Structure formats: C-alpha cells, structure tokens
Amino acid sequence: MIFDVLTLFPGMFASPLQESILSRAAKQGLLQVRTHCLRDWAEGKHQTTDDTPYGGGDGMVMKPEPIARALAALKEQTPKAKVLLMTPQGTQFSQRHSKELAKEEGLIFLCGRYEGFDERIRQSLVDAEFSIGDYVLTGGELPAMVMIDAISRHLPGVLGCSSSAETDSFSDGLLEYPQYTRPVEFNGMTVPQILLSGDHGKIAQWRREQQLLRTWQRRPDLLRKIKLSEEDKKTLERLQQSLESDN
Ligand code: 4FV
Numbered sequence: 289m290i291f292d293v294l295t296l297f298p299g300m301f302a303s304p305l306q307e308s309i310l311s312r313a314a315k316q317g318l319l320q321v322r323t324h325c326l327r328d329w330a331e332g333k334h335q336t337t338d339d340t341p342y343g344g345g346d347g348m349v350m351k352p353e354p355i356a357r358a359l360a361a362l363k364e365q366t367p368k369a370k371v372l373l374m375t376p377q378g379t380q381f382s383q384r385h386s387k388e389l390a391k392e393e394g395l396i397f398l399c400g401r402y403e404g405f406d407e408r409i410r411q412s413l414v415d416a417e418f419s420i421g422d423y424v425l426t427g428g429e430l431p432a433m434v435m436i437d438a439i440s441r442h443l444p445g446v447l448g449c450s451s452s453a454e455t456d457s458f459s460d461g462l463l464e465y466p467q468y469t470r471p472v473e474f475n476g477m478t479v480p481q482i483l484l485s486g487d488h489g490k491i492a493q494w495r496r497e498q499q500l501l502r503t504w505q506r507r508p509d510l511l512r513k514i515k516l517s518e519e520d521k522k523t524l525e526r527l528q529q530s531l532e533s534d535n
Contacts, residue, residue, distance in 0.1 A: 289390070289443055291321045291436050292362050292369065293429075294355070295399040296337060298323035300429045310437065313446040321436060329357040338402050347403035355398065355409050362396055369394030370415040372435070374428030375404060378417030381435060383458035385418070389435070390442035397435070399428030461514035463503045465495035496520070501527045 293301060301323045305311060313319050327335040331353070338348040359371060370392050379385070389395060398405070398414065410417065420431040440446050468479040482494045500523055503510050516524070 289319045289392070289440070290366055290369070290394040291319065291439075292366065292394065292396040293321065293323045293399060293432055293436075294326055294358050294362070294396060295323060295427075295429055295432070296326050296401055297399075297427065297429055298325050300427075301433065304433050304437075309446060309448075310440055313440060313443065316445065318443055318445050319440055324358060324362065326354055326358055329361070330354040341403065345403075349403055350400055350405045350409070352406045352408050352413075355405070356413060359396065359398075359413055366394035366396070368392075369396045371396045371398060371413060372432075373398040373405065373410060373414045373417045374400060374419075374431040374435075375417050376419050376422065376424055378419040381418045381420050381431075381438070383438070386435070386438035387442050390439045395439070397428070397432035399432050401427045458510075460499075461510055462499040463507060463510070465498035465502070497523055497527060500524050504528070 295301075301321065305314065305321050310319070310321075314321065326337050330337045330351075336351065337354050338350050341347070341349045363369060370389070372389075372395055374397065398409075418431070418435065420434050425431065468483060472479050472484070480494070482490055485491065500511075500516075500520055504524060504527070511524075
C-alpha cells in the first residue's frame with residue numbers, strides 16, 4: 289500500500305511514522321508513506337498556494353491549480369490511487385471505511401489549511417471526502433495520519449501474528465469487552481473470576497455479554513446499526529432487566 293500525502297507541512301509526518309508498528313511495517317515494505325510539499329507545484333516567486341475568497345470574508349482559500357498539478361504528477365506514479373480530501377464536511381471516517389480503503393492499491397491524502405479548498409477541487413479532482421470528527425482542526429495533516437494508522441492495521445502482516453484487526457472494537461460493530469492482566473488484585477479490585485476459570489466457552493460468552501452491555505450503555509447508536517442474533521437480543525434483555533432490578 290502506498291500512502292501519498294499532499295501537504296504544506298510534510299515535516300509533520302516525520303515522527304508519528306518513525307515509531308512502533310507503522311515504522312516497522314514501512315521497513316518491512318508492507319506500506320510506504322510518501323509526503324509531498326504542495327508548494328513544489330505552486331507558481332511565482334512566493335509559490336502561492338492560497339488566495340482571498342471570492343465574495344469576501346475572512347481567511348484564505350487553497351488555490352486549485354497547484355493541487356491539480358500535484359495530483360497529475362502523483363497519479364503518473366500511482367494511476368489507480370484514490371484521492372481523499374480531509375474536511376469537516378466529509379463522511380465520518382469509521383472502522384468500516386478503514387477496512388475498505390485498505391483494499392486500495394494507493395491512497396492520496398489532500399491535507400488542507402486555512403479556510404479550506406476551492407470548491408472546484410472537490411468537484412473535479414477528489415474521489416472521497418472524509419472527516420475524523422465534528423471539530424475544526426488547523427489542518428488536514430492529523431486526520432490523514434489518523435486514517436493512515438487505522439487503514440494500516442488492516443494490511444497483511446502489519447499487526448503481527450498476536451493480534452488482528454478482525455477482533456477489534458467495531459469489527460463486529462460492538463465496543464470491546466473489558467480487558468485485564470496481572471496482577472489479579474489491584475487497589476482492592478480483582479479480576480472477574482470467570483477469566484481465571486480456563487473455561488473458554490464461558491469466557492467467550494461473558495465477553496460477548498460485556499460487549500453488548502458496554503455498547504448498550506455507551507453507544508446505543510451502534511446497536512441500531514447492527515443485526516443482533518436472537519441469543520444476543522435475549523442476553524441484552526436479561527442484562528437490561530438485571531440492571532433495572534439493581535436500580
Ligand atoms: C478536519 C476534520 C478539519 C478545516 C479547515 C483544516 C480543517 C482546515 N479534516 N476532519 N475535522 N480540517 O478540521 O478532517 O483547512
């Protein structure tokens with residue numbers, strides 16, 4: 289997988305990609321992150337990449353021509369790459385998208401600054417627009433890093449054998465079950481006995497219950513998005529009743 293990043297601040301990508309899993313995966317050739325400075329495709333002695341908005345208003349808007357030239361050059365190298373624009377107006381990025389995008393040959397991330405992009409960039413040069421959340425950042429660089437990290441976890445060999453993205457939160461649309469490790473007792477809090485039982489059937493059942501309960505308590509919106517089995521529905525009713533009876 290080749291991740292190309294078009295940005296005014298390529299240096300921002302240095303350290304996050306030099307650490308841990310992503311850096312090891314890059315060294316193993318499982319992925320490649322190439323940053324490109326948009327200014328390299330800007331004209332004039334000031335290499336201008338932004339200008340004032342037509343119709344007036346504060347801030348600056350990113351010009352279409354440098355971006356068009358840059359994308360044409362990058363697409364020569366990875367013709368099949370999908371162009372993704374980072375914007376608060378985009379589709380809310382999710383685990384499902386990270387899994388889908390990991391199937392692409394290449395991805396080109398368009399990182400904005402200032403008030404954002406000239407609308408004609410969206411209309412003619414972009415395959416998809418993604419937002420990482422309903423808040424305004426100073427630039428699209430962090431969203432691109434977030435997406436590169438989430439997508440990379442689905443690439444074969446990146447997560448190593450011990451863990452796989454298949455058992456992640458959201459992989460089955462539910463939040464994860466609570467995790468515990470040594471010591472058995474910490475600050476008077478003990479690990480649930482079931483996890484010490486060695487009975488993997490019962491442990492799996494307990495974990496599923498915890499996923500349902502936690503998702504119901506923290507993200508009921510997720511429950512509306514997935515098809516629950518009859519057993520899950522019974523489990524959830526039982527848990528809800530036991531909670532109601534406790535109150
Ligand atoms: C953003 C987000 C985001 C908006 C103006 C960059 C900033 C500036 N991108 N998810 N939230 N972008 O806030 O993706 O150009």
